[in-house]
Amino acid sequence: MLFDTFEYWIFFALVATVFYSLPFRLGxxxxxxxxxxxxxxWDVRFVALILTSTLxxxxxxxxxxxxxxxxRKVLLIISLVVNLGILGFFKYYNFFATSLADLLRIPxxxxxxxxxxxxxxxxxxxxxLSYTIDVYWxxxxxxxxxxDYAFFIAFFPHLVAGPIIRAKGFLPQIQNWTRPSAAVIQTxxxxxxxxxxxxxxxxxxxxxxxDGYFNDIAGHPGWLAAWSAxxxxxxxxxxxxxxxxxxxxxxxxxxxxxxxxxxxxPYLATNVVQFWSRWHITLAAWVRDYLFLPMVxxxxxxxxxxxxxxxxxxxxxxxxxxxxxxxxxGAYMAVIxxxxxxxxxxxxxxxxxxxxxxxxxxxxxxxxxxFACFAVIGAVIFRTASLHDAITVVRSMFAWSGAxxxxxxxxxxxTLLSISFVLAVLExxxxxxxxxxIAPAYLQVAAFVxxxxxxxxxxxxxxxxxxxxxxx
Amino acid sequence: xxxxxxxxxIAALYAGIMYAAPEVVKPSGEVAxxxxxxxxxxxxxxxxxxxxxADAAVFHGELYSKVLKWNSSAGGVAIHVEGEVNRVRSxxxxxxxxxxxxxxxxFSARLADELSQPKGFKFAKLAVRGTYPCIWYYMLREVDPxxxxxxxxxxxxxxxxxxxxxxxxxRSVDISMAAPLLRYTDxxxxxxxxxxxxxxxxxxxxxxxxxxxxxxxxxxxxEHPAERLSQAKRRMAxxxxxxHYDGRQEDLSDLSYDTESGKLxxxxxxxxxxxxxxxxxxxTLQADDGQAESPGYWxxxxxxxxxxxxxxxxxxxxxxxxxxxxxxxxxxxxxxDTGLAAEGxxxxxxxLFADLERPEYYFDANHPNAMGRQxxxxxxxxxxxxxxDQRPATDRLR
Numbered sequence: 044m045l046f047d048t049f050e051y052w053i054f055f056a057l058v059a060t061v062f063y064s065l066p067f068r069l070g071x072x073x074x075x076x077x078x079x080x081x082x083x084x085w086d087v088r089f090v091a092l093i094l095t096s097t098l099x100x101x102x103x104x105x106x107x108x109x110x111x112x113x114x115r116k117v118l119l120i121i122s123l124v125v126n127l128g129i130l131g132f133f134k135y136y137n138f139f140a141t142s143l144a145d146l147l148r149i150p151x152x153x154x155x156x157x158x159x160x161x162x163x164x165x166x167x168x169x170x171x172l173s174y175t176i177d178v179y180w181x182x183x184x185x186x187x188x189x190x191d192y193a194f195f196i197a198f199f200p201h202l203v204a205g206p207i208i209r210a211k212g213f214l215p216q217i218q219n220w221t222r223p224s225a226a227v228i229q230t231x232x233x234x235x236x237x238x239x240x241x242x243x244x245x246x247x248x249x250x251x252x253x254d255g256y257f258n259d260i261a262g263h264p265g266w267l268a269a270w271s272a273x274x275x276x277x278x279x280x281x282x283x284x285x286x287x288x289x290x291x292x293x294x295x296x297x298x299x300x301x302x303x304x305x306x307x308x309p310y311l312a313t314n315v316v317q318f319w320s321r322w323h324i325t326l327a328a329w330v331r332d333y334l335f336l337p338m339v340x341x342x343x344x345x346x347x348x349x350x351x352x353x354x355x356x357x358x359x360x361x362x363x364x365x366x367x368x369x370x371x372x373g374a375y376m377a378v379i380x381x382x383x384x385x386x387x388x389x390x391x392x393x394x395x396x397x398x399x400x401x402x403x404x405x406x407x408x409x410x411x412x413x414f415a416c417f418a419v420i421g422a423v424i425f426r427t428a429s430l431h432d433a434i435t436v437v438r439s440m441f442a443w444s445g446a447x448x449x450x451x452x453x454x455x456x457x458t459l460l461s462i463s464f465v466l467a468v469l470e471x472x473x474x475x476x477x478x479x480x481i482a483p484a485y486l487q488v489a490a491f492v493x494x495x496x497x498x499x500x501x502x503x504x505x506x507x508x509x510x511x512x513x514x515x
Numbered sequence: 516x517x518x519x520x521x522x523x524x525i526a527a528l529y530a531g532i533m534y535a536a537p538e539v540v541k542p543s544g545e546v547a548x549x550x551x552x553x554x555x556x557x558x559x560x561x562x563x564x565x566x567x568x569a570d571a572a573v574f575h576g577e578l579y580s581k582v583l584k585w586n587s588s589a590g591g592v593a594i595h596v597e598g599e600v601n602r603v604r605s606x607x608x609x610x611x612x613x614x615x616x617x618x619x620x621x622f623s624a625r626l627a628d629e630l631s632q633p634k635g636f637k638f639a640k641l642a643v644r645g646t647y648p649c650i651w652y653y654m655l656r657e658v659d660p661x662x663x664x665x666x667x668x669x670x671x672x673x674x675x676x677x678x679x680x681x682x683x684x685x686r687s688v689d690i691s692m693a694a695p696l697l698r699y700t701d702x703x704x705x706x707x708x709x710x711x712x713x714x715x716x717x718x719x720x721x722x723x724x725x726x727x728x729x730x731x732x733x734x735x736x737x738e739h740p741a742e743r744l745s746q747a748k749r750r751m752a753x754x755x756x757x758x759h760y761d762g763r764q765e766d767l768s769d770l771s772y773d774t775e776s777g778k779l780x781x782x783x784x785x786x787x788x789x790x791x792x793x794x795x796x797x798x799t800l801q802a803d804d805g806q807a808e809s810p811g812y813w814x815x816x817x818x819x820x821x822x823x824x825x826x827x828x829x830x831x832x833x834x835x836x837x838x839x840x841x842x843x844x845x846x847x848x849x850x851x852d853t854g855l856a857a858e859g860x861x862x863x864x865x866x867l868f869a870d871l872e873r874p875e876y877y878f879d880a881n882h883p884n885a886m887g888r889q890x891x892x893x894x895x896x897x898x899x900x901x902x903x904d905q906r907p908a909t910d911r912l913r
Contacts, residue, residue, distance in 0.1 A: 049716035228555035311532065407532040454738060468531045484558055491562030492569075499566065499724050504691070504731035 044084040045510060046290045047242050054081065055294060062298060067220050071194060074298065078199040082163075085203075089161040092129060093197060099125050100171045101192045104178045104185035115179060122175040130168045133160055138365030163203030165362055167196055169329055174210040176333055183211050191217045198300070200291040204284070204510060206305040206325040216300050223299040229480040229487070231296025236494040237476055238289030241282040242510070243502035248459055249279035250508040256451050257426055260435055265448015269439035270419065272451045276426045277418035278463065281310065283511045284323070303328075308467045310418055313409040315383040318417050326362070330355050349384075353377040363425070368433060372424040379416050567724070574725035580695050582747045584732055585754075588688050591643040592650060593695035598754045599658040605637040608666040610899060611658070613651040616644035617833050618671060621883035621891045625758050630896045636666070636903070638896075640758075645692060648813035649708060653696035655817065662820055667827040667903060669895070670817065690714070690721045694728035697721060708812060762885030767874035772797065772838045779838075792880035793838070800835060800842040818858050829899065830855055831863035834891070836880055839872035863898055 044051045058077040062070040083090050103122045107115055140154035174195070177183045186192045195213050223231070256263050256272030263272065285306035292302045309322035319327040338351035353374070360373020390397040399405065420437065427433040439448075452460070469475055479490045573579050580597070583590035599611075610631075612622055624640035631638065641654055651670065659665060697705060702722035706715040721728035736743050746753070769782035770793065779797060781790055818828050832845075839845065845866060856862050868891060876887030883891055 049713055225555035229558070232555075232559055407529045410532050455734065464528065464531060487558040488562045488565065491559050492565050495562055495566045496569070496726075499570070499720075499727045500730060500733055502730060504734070 044081060046287060046294075047239060047510075055297075059298060063222075071190065071217065071220075074199075075190060075194045075197060078194070078197040078202060081199040082197065082202055085162050086159065092133075092161055092164070093167060094193075096126060096129060096168065096171050097193045097196050098189075100175050100196075101186070101189055103175055104192070105187075107175065107178045108185040119175060119179045122172065126168050126172050126175075130164055133158055133164055135361075135365045142367075166205045166207055167202060169207045169326075170201075170209065171196055173207075173329060173333065177209070177211055183214070186210070186214055198295070200294040200298075200300075201302060204287050204291070205323075206288055206291065206302050207329050208302060208325070209329075212303065213300070220299055223296065226480040227296055227299070230477065231293045233293070233476055233479050233490070233494070234289045234296065235293030236491075236498065238286045238291075238293060240494065240497050240501075241286030241289060244497060245459060245463065246279050246282035246286055247503040247508050248455065249275045249282065251503070252451050252453075252456050253279050253426065254508075257428075257432075257436075260427075260432055260439075263448060263451065264439065265446045266440055266442050267450050268448035269423075269436050273419045273423045273426075273436065273440065274460075275451060275456065277310070277414075277422040278460065280422060280425065280511060281306070281418075282463075283508075287510050308471045310414050311410055311467055311471055312413050312417075313406055314413055315380045315417070318413055322417075326359065330359055330362075334358065349381050352380050352384075356380060367430050368424055368427060371430060371433070372421060375421065375424060376417070570724045570726050574729065579726075579729065581750070582736060582743055583695065583729070584735055584743065585746055585750045587732055587735075588643075588645055588692040589694050589729065589732060592646065592654065592692055594750050594754050595641055595643055596654055596657045596696065598751060599639055599641060602639070604664075607632065607635050607637040608903070609637045609639055609664065610667045610669060610903075611639045611641055611655070611665045612669045612895075613646075613654070614640075614642035614671050614833075615646050616642075617881055617883070618642035619644050620762060620878075621833065621888050622895065623760075623762070623888055623892045626889065626892045627896045630893065631900055634900055636900065639665070643692075645688065647689075648811065648817060649689070649705075650693055650696070652813050652817050652820070653693055653701075655820065657696055659826075662824045662826065665826050667829050667899065668817075668821070669829045669831065669899065670814075671833045672814075672830045690718050691728040691731065693718075694721050694725055697725065697728075699723060762883070762888035763878040764885050765878045766884050766886070767793075767837050767877050767879070770837055770874040772841050774841060789879055796836045796880040797838055797842055800839055803835075803843055814855070815858065818855060818860050822859055827861055827903070828859070829861040829863060829902075831867065831895065831898075832865050834868040834871045834876070834883070834887070836872060837874040837877035840869065845869040845872065861902070867894055867898060 044054060054077070058074065061073050065073060079090055079093075082093060100122055103118050107118045110118055137155050137158060140156070141151045144151050144154050174183075174186075174192075178185050186195075191214060194217055195208070195210055198208075198213075201208050253272055253276035256268060257276065263269075288302075288305040292305075295302045303325055305324050307321040307324065309318055312318035312321050335351055335355045338354065339348050342348065356377035357370060357373035360369040360371070360376065363369045363372070386400075390400055400409075420440070423436045423440070424433045427436060479487060482490070580593045583593050585591070585594050612618065612624070612627075614622065618640070619642045622640060622642060624638045627638040627640075639658075641651070641658070643650070643654075646654075648670075655668065693705065699722060702719050705722055706719035709715045709718050717727070726733070767782055769780070770785075771780045772778070773780075779790075779794060781793070785793075821828050835845070871883070871887060871890055871894075876883055876890065878884040
């Protein structure tokens with residue numbers, strides 16, 4: 044049941060109607076039941092996994108709070124082993140098996156198992172882990188109510204593709220739920236509509252363009268073809284994932300819950316650090332808080348910090364998927380992050396260089412470079428089926444002495460790119476979406492008409508691409 | 516000029532980013548809690564009403580249907596219906612011929628008129644490629660609102676289920692094809708005729724918000740506005756030109772099928788696509804058990820619409836393909852078993868076109884060529900006249 048399907052919205056309307064017609068305690072149970080139904084829609088068997096993870100971490104949370112000394116550490120390790128064990132087995136077993144088979148030069152399929160990857164496992168595993176780690180660190184108290192905890196893990200808007208929510212921010216919302224105001228509901232509606240538009244109008248169109256190139260790389264020679272296709276995929280990835288997140292946040296708001304921001308015009312970032320504060324913000328914050336900071340706590344060693352950056356980025360890459368492409372993608376991200384830090388240090392000791400870099404007129408160039416490094420080249424490694432393909436495309440991108448080839452962009456794609464750019468700039472400056480809910484009624488009506496009409500008239504006819512982040 | 520454009524684009528990008536002045540993102544605060552929950556739905560509801568009115572003005576009226584791409588699925592249906600609605604009645608006894616691409620290629624209204632006008636008949640061809648009984652029902656409802664315009668309506672028997680036809684798997688095409696003819700009151704019956712909920716939803720929406728069925732067309736209009744507007748002006752001339760179309764000259768004379776080995780021999784230079792459809796055609800014929808499929812909801816609905824009318828509803832079987840007479844010769848058992856006759860429809864002899872199921876009458880796996888077109892038209896007209904000519908106009912044919 045994907046967010047851009049008729050079934051989902053019927054499901055949501057039914058669930059919301061029942062939820063609001065019951066007292067919150069019963070409504071909460073309804074939402075929990077609906078969340079499990081939503082999850083079972085893909086495969087009934089998956090629910091066993093999420094229930095196992097929920098029960099174990101709920102129990103471990105309570106035990107952690109009561110335990111002291113070495114026992115606490117043992118309990119945390121149990122939580123890590125169970126959660127990461129389940130994730131590792133379902134997501135990475137076959138990757139390691141085929142890599143080992145390659146190493147031992149035995150047939151690939153001799154070690155491979157027929158494993159179906161449960162949707163959203165990476166997202167709810169991280170949500171669950173954040174809970175036990177926070178209890179271990181004493182940042183939050185263990186939750187006493189199993190229903191509340193199960194609801195935090197399984198609440199359907201975030202279940203299969205985030206944003207990654209944390210117990211500290213979400214559990215108090217369950218305990219102190221109040222009926223949302225008109226402005227909150229309208230913001231939720233705007234977010235859901237904007238998210239749908241991002242997916243069915245923008246992402247699906249860019250998907251057709253990028254698929255045309257990446258499914259037949261050899262048939263599209265030249266650097267212009269490679270750059271334009273990589274840009275198309277970068278746009279698809281952004282609109283697809285941020286569209287999903289917007290719908291998730293919108294649906295949560297419509298039910299009176301708040302999810303954290305996950306995307307904030309990432310392609311307008313002027314540098315690496317800013318990029319990660321705008322792209323998949325909840326994942327970046329998760330790895331910062333639970334992986335990077337613990338590794339560098341108390342250290343001043345630059346080498347150790349760079350090592351921590353490398354480990355964190357490679358793990359972020361691997362989190363996205365079990366393939367060497369994602370390992371290389373993570374390593375690539377680590378390299379440019381470290382290079383950026385080195386440049387920052389250099390600028391710190393060189394006033395002239397710093398003046399040039401910080402000059403306002405340099406901002407567009409910085410945005411362009413960050414976009415090219417992170418979004419476009421990164422997108423190639425992310426999108427291609429194998430490392431060999433990734434290398435082929437990256438080589439094409441920099442083969443400037445050869446033929447340019449043909450751009451994969453047609454007039455429609457250029458129009459979409461222009462609209463995307465204008466909307467991103469306006470949103471960055473004016474935050475239009477958030478202001479609709481507090482605008483005068485006539486402006487609200489006009490805004491909703493535009494959103495509804497866009498959804499009526501401009502989705503790509505006869506085509507639907509599944510959300511990319513479901514595979515993670 | 517090109518470089519000036521590039522410089523302008525770069526300048527616009529530069530200025531845009533400068534204007535945005537991106538910094539570290541500031542998470543937005545909580546939305547103001549200023550209004551009560553009930554008011555939340557007022558403005559979205561008003562917006563929906565505005566959208567409904569705007570959609571009705573633009574898409575339900577004639578405004579948009581005049582600029583529909585004339586050779587698209589929706590445009591093809593719209594232009595044929597518009598042409599037929601506006602056609603001045605001949606004063607003769609009129610016969611409407613419905614059909615899909617096989618009739619587009621396989622029937623000549625001009626030849627039919629030449630053969631029948633001396634006897635007081637006039638043919639109106641309402642064949643549009645890709646259409647099926649559902650679309651024919653809605654077309655007839657538009658062109659013949661009082662169900663008494665025609666002396667007879669001739670329909671090639673075809674399944675109601677477009678999934679039965681390989682090229683019709685994409686149901687969004689069916690919905691946009693029907694769109695120019697849909698009314699608000701069709702929402703439930705039209706949506707209900709689809710099996711999948713996704714299609715039902717799209718069909719329902721197409722009845723209420725017709726623009727949703729014109730997405731591909733609208734994208735094309737935005738991409739080629741000048742071309743489309745000029746086409747819109749010439750659309751009736753384009754339709755008129757089809758009346759004088761003589762059919763395709765090429766044939767499949769060198770095509771053969773060895774019944775012993777099951778081997779197909781193609782004419783030289785046959786494209787891979789054509790080979791594929793010919794192979795598919797043979798497979799379909801081999802799987803054919805000779806029994807007529809029972810007519811579906813839309814076929815029966817057409818028959819019932821004319822139940823109390825003097826208009827005769829006449830069904831016939833088109834020749835099945837260039838190799839049908841070799842792979843599976845036509846049997847006598849046919850549409851008579853379907854129950855349509857019992858409901859008042861007339862069924863033509865199933866063997867009427869049996870000897871036309873040969874390669875020399877086809878230019879591809881499904882479509883008759885010019886010679887096939889001529890023979891089909893002559894025989895169909897001859898058969899119809901022999902049945903209709905003898906009877907007074909008020910007499911319902913049986």
